[in-house]
Amino acid sequence: MIAKLKISLGLLTFAAAAIPAAIVSAETNDAEQSAFREALKFGFTGEAIQGGVMIGDAPAGTQSLTFEDEPIPLDEDGKFIIAFNRDAGQAANLVATLDNGQTVRQFINIAPRNWQIEHVSINRRATTRSAAFMALRGPELEQIGAARAVHSGSKGWRQNFIWPAKGRISGQFGSQRIYNGDPGSYHSGVDIAAPAGTYYVAPADGVVTLAASSPFTLEGNLVMIDHGMGLNSAFLHSSEILVHEGQQVKRGEPIGRIGSTGSATGPHLHWSMKWNDARIDPILLTGPID
């Protein structure tokens, strides 16, 4: 019985890779059919939640993948990453196309989060930007966009992320103020308060895609790291940057020192993460700070 099962599974692996599906189903019994269906499933680790990230295992024989109708890359062993924007809707659609032309669809239900929302009875401050600010801001945003467009091939996305620094969380991802019913923009990262000069480290392996040579108007001294597969980190307000563009960094390696450059009221590390266009919550990759 056990020997037969092994043979069947062996055959199935072979079948999934090379034999057209029609031949497989003609020669298999019920147990083999269900094992075959099992092999055609997605596997996931992580949570389908707003601001969250999942690492997936594509069904055997997957040739290409789409998430919300956009193509997404697949690693050699069939692993991939997807993430859900802070304001992602209730459901998302993942489709694998197999090498025999078959498609496997997976609907993902995305859990909503209770974001920290503060209603205040004052009007939103009208920000009038000076001509000097505007002249700087355009090129800064271009540099940030260019850094996000770099796909380094780093495998950092496959790792367990660590906190870049330890300290009090002084600002949560996704928190937002509503000014007399007028929503302000939500907080795009997590803030870690720590003394000026504290070293912070890479939360996972990656390649430095931006190490600003002079402070940006809002971000101050800014470091950006590509972790591969469209996943990247940004670290704001540094007092000093210890890395240069194009440098490969390892998880745990010091990359900068905490400061209050740019728009900051005190020394803290603002760490924000994106997967493609989705803004995600770093705490869902690291777990709570200790």
Ligand SMILES: [Zn+2]
């Ligand atoms: Zn912040």
